[in-house]
Amino acid sequence: MGGADTRLRAAVVGTGLIGGSVLLRLHAAGLDVAGWDPDGATRRRARELGVPAVERLADAVADRDVVFLCGPLPTLPATLVEVAAATAEDCLLTDVGSTKAQLAAFAAERGLTHRFVPGHPMAGTDRAGLTAALPELFHDAAWVLCPAPGPGLPAFRRLAALVMDVFAARVVPMAADRHDAVVALASHVPHLLAGALAGAAERSPLRDAVLALAAGSFSDGTRVAGTPPERTANMLLGNRAEVLAALGSVTAVLDELAAALRAGDRATLTAGHAEGRDARVALAGRPTVEVRRIFPPAGGGDELRFLHELGAAGGHLDGCRTTGDGVEYSARRLVAEPGGRPVAPLG
Template sequence: MVGEAGGLARAAVVGTGLIGGSVLFRLRDAGLDVAAWDPDPAARRQVRERGVAAPDEVEEAVAGRHVVFVCGPLPTLPATLARVAAATDDRCVLTDVGSVKAEVATAATAQGLGHRFVPGHPMAGADRAGLGAAAPELLDGAAWVLCPGPTGVDAFRRLAALLVDVFHARVVPMSAPEHDAAAALASHLPHLLAGALAGAVQRSALRDAVLALAAGSFSDGTRVAGGPPERTANMLLGNRDRVLAELIEVGAFLDELAGALRAGDAAALTGRLAEARTARAALRGRAFTSHRREFPAGADPAVELAYLRELGAAGGHLTGCRVAAGAVGYTAHLPATPPLG
């Protein structure tokens, strides 16, 4: 069965919105034994109609499972995690899919769950929400951040193997604070900027004329503004300090553009836009080098953990994780050239 490399053949998903539902149906399609729970009775009914068990009580849904994905709104994660942990075996791997990691990682450590909770964040989404928008292919090949802690390396190995096997994920191992710092620019601030642009159009006296002229640049630049406002607000508030810090940096670059435009300085304006174009081009054109790395499975995990975090911080990812003959082997990929800037 797919996923047995991680020993996680029986799974549950708690919270069946866009991401949770997509995780659920991909696990089902891969042949795993899955169950689900959602606080909304209508959502549980929809899950059952799509052929997946969805008991009325979360404890029944997660009992006897090898892995549980906690997929509710960010503010609910610590309490839901505690409830799920109380109803599962101590060897059951727990993870989440929230877009902010430090807060839930801290809560899990405080609850004594650091050895089996691995904070996670699949970097995929849509401008729609709810189970009706969920699709098993949504997360296929996605970069999937995992944040292993000092006592959770074994749980990380098992979960990483499952994600690679089932989702063909590019697993990005990072510390929770590093994730939140990177995600502020990669994901959270774009939501804020998209909202600002779309909001300015909404307030414009020429709104309908603007929308009539809007083409790819406006549509691409405001796509994420179409998501549920509550979900975006939770994300921004959950990573507020990092988002505000990066907003200052983006504002400084915008000021340079505005200053060049105000001065009629074509060379300066072109130079700043060329700098931006370089980052955009690197998004699609990065080359990677591959390597294999092994560690003794039963040794002190500190060296392994340092390697994993350094890999993710350097822009790398994993496409393989196997434990055999007393050793864990990783298939890893790093950018072929150092990051620009």
């Protein structure tokens, strides 16, 4: 699928920050794209930006090759059913919700695995709505896609190629339940911590003085507290069990540090923060090595295993080419750190 392939017809359902950014990027890439949002003012704003936005959802998705479902998390199951009924069997469907396991299971129960690929672009800002949307939002961002076995693999291949080609994103293939466990610690708990820190400042009798002296550490640590609270609540409740488990691991570390502080234990405080610094340094990037794999057209367990293991090991795809002979993936995987944790083999 080429970035300027106008034969591909796309639709975006829900055009807030993420959906709007998807819509604007598809439009900028020259694809035939239509948007729909339940809010009339948002539809008018899209048209002001030169992007077609129709009045009825069914008209937006009719005769489309791919539809992105970008509404609020609680609405996605019903929207998926509605859009699936209004589109052809070969129309590819995906979402951008921040939790995956429940929706993946819902789609499987309704026989949609052959054309629905759960997705989650790991990008955003603390603003909301189409007015905050950016066509370049996903450039070089991780975009999780959850491949399913059997008939789900061809749909995954199609969508992975599109996401890499049009959005210039790094596709991270991952099992849906593993995704939810990972983002609980990588994204959802940070929202809780940011809300707690900002909330403590708001309740403090020294609130104004605290905010006047707040430096980069406070600003960085509370950035996502500016996210619309309804969106944060949807995210946390949609992944409640995993978030609570991840929060338990965070509070265990925090309790260790607090105990060391009470005891005046400099060595434990230093060691604990050194451990945290190691993770922070690794966040800036670790070296990777290229991996290539070829699988038969029909797919199978080996292909699915390779994809799941790649994402679980911190790797990503940067190419997916399907031919009559099969599918060829090019990927990047992490290189083991000297003296650090080993990197598991793939497939």
